[in-house]
Amino acid sequence: MQATVWGGAGEHGRSCYLIEQGQTRVLLDCGVKKEGAGEYPLCDENVVPQLNAVFLSHAHEDHSIAIPLLYNMGYTGEVWTTRATFEQLPSYYKAWKGYAASSHADLPYRDKDISAIQYKFIEEQTPSGEWYTIQPGLSVCWGRSGHLAGSIWLLLNVEGRRVFYSGDYTAESLLLAADRPQPKHLESPIELAIIDAAYGMDTESQQQKLEQLRLQIDETLRQGGPVLLPVPTYGRSQEMLLWARKQFPEIPIYVEQEITTGLKQLLQGPEWLQPEAIERIQACLVDPRIVFVDSEAQRLQAVSEKGSRIVLTNDGMLQSARGQWYYEQLTKDKACCVILTGHLAKGSCAHRLLMASREHMEILGHDAGQVHFIRYKVHQGLPDVRAMLDVLGSEHSILVHAGQQATDAVCVQLSKEGYTNIHALSAGDTWRE
Numbered sequence: 001m002q003a004t005v006w007g008g009a010g011e012h013g014r015s016c017y018l019i020e021q022g023q024t025r026v027l028l029d030c031g032v033k034k035e036g037a038g039e040y041p042l043c044d045e046n047v048v049p050q051l052n053a054v055f056l057s058h059a060h061e062d063h064s065i066a067i068p069l070l071y072n073m074g075y076t077g078e079v080w081t082t083r084a085t086f087e088q089l090p091s092y093y094k095a096w097k098g099y100a101a102s103s104h105a106d107l108p109y110r111d112k113d114i115s116a117i118q119y120k121f122i123e124e125q126t127p128s129g130e131w132y133t134i135q136p137g138l139s140v141c142w143g144r145s146g147h148l149a150g151s152i153w154l155l156l157n158v159e160g161r162r163v164f165y166s167g168d169y170t171a172e173s174l175l176l177a178a179d180r181p182q183p184k185h186l187e188s189p190i191e192l193a194i195i196d197a198a199y200g201m202d203t204e205s206q207q208q209k210l211e212q213l214r215l216q217i218d219e220t221l222r223q224g225g226p227v228l229l230p231v232p233t234y235g236r237s238q239e240m241l242l243w244a245r246k247q248f249p250e251i252p253i254y255v256e257q258e259i260t261t262g263l264k265q266l267l268q269g270p271e272w273l274q275p276e277a278i279e280r281i282q283a284c285l286v287d288p289r290i291v292f293v294d295s296e297a298q299r300l301q302a303v304s305e306k307g308s309r310i311v312l313t314n315d316g317m318l319q320s321a322r323g324q325w326y327y328e329q330l331t332k333d334k335a336c337c338v339i340l341t342g343h344l345a346k347g348s349c350a351h352r353l354l355m356a357s358r359e360h361m362e363i364l365g366h367d368a369g370q371v372h373f374i375r376y377k378v379h380q381g382l383p384d385v386r387a388m389l390d391v392l393g394s395e396h397s398i399l400v401h402a403g404q405q406a407t408d409a410v411c412v413q414l415s416k417e418g419y420t421n422i423h424a425l426s427a428g429d430t431w432r433e
Contacts (some may be wrong), residue, residue, distance in 0.1 A: 001161045002432040003192060003398065007031070007041035010404040010426030012343055013062040016041035017194055017400075022159040024137050027054045028194065029167075030070060031062040032096065034317065034345040037105035040066050042428055049074035053134055056081035057167030058151035059088035059234065065096045068113035078120045080140065084150025084269050086119050088234050091258070095233075099319060122152070123271075128179060131157070141185060145169045146178030147378055148235045149265065149272040155185055164193040164392055168401070170378050171387075172206035175239045175266075177274050180391055191433060193394035198343075198379035200406030201413065206377040213374045214247055216339060221251060221308040225335025230323055230350060233314040234262045236341060236376045242280050244310055245287060251310055254302035256322075257294035258314045260285075303329035316340070317348040324349060331370050341376040382410055389419060396421040398431060 001021040007014030013033030019026050025047065033039035048070050056079050057063055067079060093114055100107050122142055126132035133139045139157040147168040154165045164181070171178045220227050229244075231237035237259045244253060263281055270278055284290065293299055302311050303326065311330065315323030327349075330336045344351040350371075357371035379401065380388065389397060399407050399422065407424040414422050423431060 001158070001163075001191060002430055003163075003194070004430040005398075005425050005427050006043055007033070007039075007427050008062075009398060009400045009429065010407055010424065012198065012401060012403060013345070014039055014041050014066065014427075015063045015401065016043070016066065017165070018044075018047065019156070019158060019163055019192075021161050022137065024158050025051050026138065026156065026158065027051055027070070028154065028165045029057055029063040030054065030066040031060070032065040033062065034099065034319075035347060037103040038096070038100060040069060040108060043069060043073060045073045049076070051075055051077060052138060053077060054079045055140070055154055055165070056085060057145065057154065057165065058148045059085045059092055060148065060168070060232070061092050061096055063168070064089060065092060067117060068109040071113040071116040072109040078118045080120050080122050080134070082123050082150040082152060083121045084265075084272060085148075086121065087265065088148075088150065091233055102319070129182060129185070143179030143181065144177050144272060146171055146173045146176045149176065149269055151176075153179075153181075155181060155190075161192075162188060162190045164190050164195075164394060166194065166196045166380075166388065168198070168378065169196045169380055169384075169388070170206075171384065172377055173239060173274070174206070174243055175274060175277050175280075176272055186391075186393065190392050190394040191396065192431070193389075193392050193397040195385055195388055195397055195399055196380045196401050197385045197399035197407060197410050198401035199375070199377070199381035199384075200402045201409050202375070202381035203383055204377075204381070209375055209377055210243065213339065213341070213376070216337065216372055216374060217244070217248065217310070220335060220337035221248065223335045224307050225333055225337060226308070226330050227310045228326055228330050228336065228338045229310065229312045230316050230318050230326075230338070230340060231259070231312055231314060232316045232342065233258045236378050237312060237314060238263045238266060240341070240376060241290075241312060242284055244312075245284055245290065248310065251308055252289055252291065252305070254291045254293050254298070254309065254311045256312060256314045257292055259312055260292040299326075302326075316342050316350070317344055318350040318353065319348055327353070334370075336370055338371045340371065340373045342378070344373075382413065385410060386414065386417070386419075389414070389422075396423065396431070396433065398423045398425055
């Protein structure tokens with residue numbers, strides 16, 4: 001068996017892993033990296049037409065947006081994913097097309113390649129935790145990964161060899177449910193595990209990070225300033241909205257309509273949610289304190305209103321004209337605080353603003369910047385990787401989704417603790433057993 005990294009190991013973005021065993025070839029995800037004009041996986045155009053199946057763990061662009069490239073290269077098979085993921089994809093394709101246009105870059109595929117994608121919904125073929133045979137020599141078992149509605153991990157049996165792929169995983173979501181492989185899945189050894197280690201050596205829990213977030217927001221609100229939270233359309237945006245509503249019950253909250261749409265969509269998929277989540281979502285949707293913004297008049301209200309308020313815009317890296325407009329308008333108030341909570345691609349608007357704010361802080365000798373970074377946890381750090389390894393007992397493990405230096409540090413630490421065969425690869429590398 002061998003695994004080739006077409007992207008995603010030693011870097012954050014363009015997750016794409018080729019698994020080959022005997023005559024069977026499968027691909028796990030096919031995403032992009034939001035840097036420069038966009039970076040795509042190192043897909044081998046000679047191998048792509050020979051793929052037996054493609055699996056998509058979730059809709060985020062760094063896992064999904066290069067899938068049309070496979071069809072452009074001659075793939076004619078199916079993409080196995082969930083219906084919830086499928087329903088989210090159009091907004092990501094649209095956003096990436098806009099990003100490419102703003103970067104004056106041509107897409108490496110056409111609209112007809114997007115239309116050519118043949119989706120198969122894995123949860124409609126087999127329930128979570130049960131094996132399903134796709135073809136002779138290829139079976140799959142899946143579970144919820146807690147990262148996004150519809151996001152899953154995968155356990156594959158490829159001609160008698162088992163491969164686990166975590167996708168993007170967290171067991172600490174405030175809204176989404178996550179599963180672990182059960183003992184019945186581990187009766188046969190897992191030869192290879194590809195594990196989300198996006199947070200590197202970070203050891204803080206979600207609750208610790210939320211307390212930091214609460215303190216920063218509370219300080220700004222007490223000073224009468226607005227708080228801008230740039231977030232992705234799907235994922236932590238809905239969680240952070242529900243959390244903010246509970247933490248700051250007297251404060252007006254303005255939320256872009258796309259985030260609201262994602263919240264409503266969650267009601268259509270209760271199987272992805274924790275107990276009581278539907279009740280919390282329904283209460284949020286009728287809360288008169290929350291303004292669901294879908295017009296220019298409401299946006300002007302969000303930025304011109306005086307006093308404390310929280311604004312959520314669906315652009316985690318502030319790359320869009322709307323996100324940048326919110327930033328420019330709200331930061332006219334010197335008491336404004338902008339809090340970035342997720343991955344920031346190097347060179348993105350949010351990354352540049354954060355670096356400038358930190359430089360300003362260093363010059364003044366104290367924290368006087370308006371832009372802060374406080375991570376909201378949707379991936380795994382060191383303790384989480386350790387816990388997953390303990391559950392899986394995999395013979396070999398490849399850590400992915402983080403830069404090379406961070407990945408190397410985790411591998412060194414785990415080796416010191418007695419874990420063996422933990423690998424830090426990079427794009428273009430191949431692991432063979």
